[in-house]
Amino acid sequence: MKSQKIKLVYFSPTGTTQKVLEGIAKGINVEVSNVIDITKPALRDSEMPSFGDGLVLIGAPVYAGRLPSVAAECFRKMKANKTPAALLVLYGNREYEDALLELKDIAVMSGFKPVACGAFIGEHSFSSDEFPLAQSRPDIADMEKAEAFGKEIAAKLNEIESVDSMSDVHVSGNKPYREEMKLSAIDFIEVTDECDNCGICAEVCPNGAINEDDAHSTDTEKCIYCCACIKFCPVGARVLKDGKIKDIAKHLSQSCKQRKEPETFLG
Ligand SMILES: Cc1cc2nc3c(=O)[nH]c(=O)nc-3n(C[C@H](O)[C@H](O)[C@H](O)COP(=O)(O)O)c2cc1C
Known part of the structure; x- marks a missing residue:
């Protein structure tokens, strides 16, 4: 079941999720017919389109081991009908915990059939020259892996007759999920x-x-x-500013130095 066209749906404030998703799309090597960038507030307020047969790539960053709630809320509005989907989370070299499982669960609830899932690493949002964390990632090696993952997804889709014959994609993560990050008004x-x-x-x-x-x-x-x-x-x-977020940045920069590598899961 070769996909003729693919669609991208992502939330990506600092651009790393978008970049890796585009790398995967490059590896799949078919035309991208629609890009739904829900980072833009106006798009999150509008109706989400219904998805048909073509492969959809869906991505978001990891916030405190979960999906950012604004992205999760919007993803829940998607409607699909056994639409094949490749799911991606980007995290800042700490951990991705339950975020990929949460994304997979939302996709399944929305009617998608996950074909492949991946967790890649992007420069941490709190990273700076003073307290670097996964600086400049995804780098060349990460992008090569993204493209190779895209090729694997294309090969997988080629070898199956229909999404019904596809086996479940097992991903890391636990239920109940970690508690969602509570936002409080921090002037940082x-x-x-x-x-x-x-x-x-x-x-x-x-x-x-x-x-x-x-x-x-x-x-x-x-x-x-x-x-x-x-x-x-x-x-x-x-x-x-000096304070809570900068302290977290300093701590993470010291405690998460060891380079993590992308993980991929295929059905
Ligand atoms: C509020 C917040 C919470 C985050 N929590 C995590 C986390 O739990 N684990 C991790 O490794 N990175 C975490 N990150 C880092 C982002 O997941 C990472 O920088 C990601 O690449 C950002 O994606 P984007 O460029 O698409 O916005 C967090 C970032 C923010 C802003």
Whole structure:
């Protein structure tokens, strides 16, 4: 059952999930007919399309061993009908715990038939030059693995008659899942004098937390700590303030130094 076209659905504030998903799509080597980037708040508010026969690649980062709740809520709105899906989580070299299992469970509930699942490593959202963690990942080796995984998915789809003949994909993770991360209003980003109010931080914020006319004004109630505003600031004007998140960044940078490698699971 060769897939003629594929669709991508992802939540990716700092771009690593998007990059790996695109690498997998490159390996599958068929046309990408639709990209649904639910990082954009407006898209999460709109209806999700129904999915037909073609393969769908779905990806999200890991937040505290789970899916980010904004992404999970949106994924739950998807409707599929035995649509083959490849599922991906990106994590920052600590652990991915129950996130991939959660994504698989949501996909199955939505009517998808998982063909393949993967957990890849991306630069940790809290990483900085001072406290690096999985810096510059996915790197060349990771992207080669993403493409090779795509080739394996294509070969798997070629060898089966229909999704009904496919066996279950076993992934790591436990139930009940870890407790979801509780968001509390933390004021953890310092905006330095370098800021020229260009508005890019407001544009890339996945939850509309930054005032587009005043980059100094962040609604901490809306912030999901994704750090996209820090990573995409063209002049490096946004940095972690001393406090809780910076302490976590420091701790993780010391305790998660050992390089982890992507894990893939096929049906
Ligand atoms: C709030 C928050 C929680 C996170 N929790 C984890 C975690 O539990 N394990 C881990 O290894 N990385 C964790 N990360 C790092 C991200 O999973 C990682 O940086 C990922 O590559 C980001 O994906 P994106 O570039 O698509 O946004 C966390 C990041 C944030 C912002």
